[in-house]
Amino acid sequence: MTDLQLAKSGGCQCGSIRFHAAALSDNPHVCHCRMCQKAAGNLFGARVGVLVRDLTWTRGQPSKFYSSEGIARGFCGDCGTPLFYHNEESERFSISIGAFDDPSDIALAFELGIEGKLPQTAQLVDLPNFGSSEEDDPEGTALARRTSRQHPDNDTDDWPT
Numbered sequence: 001m002t003d004l005q006l007a008k009s010g011g012c013q014c015g016s017i018r019f020h021a022a023a024l025s026d027n028p029h030v031c032h033c034r035m036c037q038k039a040a041g042n043l044f045g046a047r048v049g050v051l052v053r054d055l056t057w058t059r060g061q062p063s064k065f066y067s068s069e070g071i072a073r074g075f076c077g078d079c080g081t082p083l084f085y086h087n088e089e090s091e092r093f094s095i096s097i098g099a100f101d102d103p104s105d106i107a108l109a110f111e112l113g114i115e116g117k118l119p120q121t122a123q124l125v126d127l128p129n130f131g132s133s134e135e136d137d138p139e140g141t142a143l144a145r146r147t148s149r150q151h152p153d154n155d156t157d158d159w160p161t
């Protein structure tokens with residue numbers, strides 16, 4: 001299980017929005033409800049709690065869409081990366097796990113919205129893996145590296161524009 005006191009930084013794909021969480025508070029999870037699927041543009045939304053007092057926007061400010069009254073979903077207005085879910089009556093943001101610079105150490109604790117769980121999620125364990133290393137696709141990997149506009153997973157401003 002993740003040490004939920006761990007400080008972590010993250011941001012959007014283009015680097016316009018960066019944030020720092022002084023500590024992760026609770027509830028690393030995936031939600032399968034239809035609203036989260038639409039907000040994430042994916043099979044589910046994966047989030048972890050960060051207390052409002054522990055969250056700092058270090059570059060830019062996210063845009064917001066109110067999916068329900070008092071429920072803000074934050075995203076980058078430039079590249080569209082989903083960043084958070086926030087019930088404005090709550091002392092906590094639910095930050096998109098994939099937006100952290102290193103999401104690999106945030107272990108999931110539970111699932112929500114099971115009524116909306118799509119059958120494709122059960123297929124993941126059995127799908128063939130075609131890999132993604134340079135050995136598997138040296139030309140595609142080199143092209144992606146040369147042409148990528150994705151901000152690196154750190155707080156620097158040193159990335160191709």
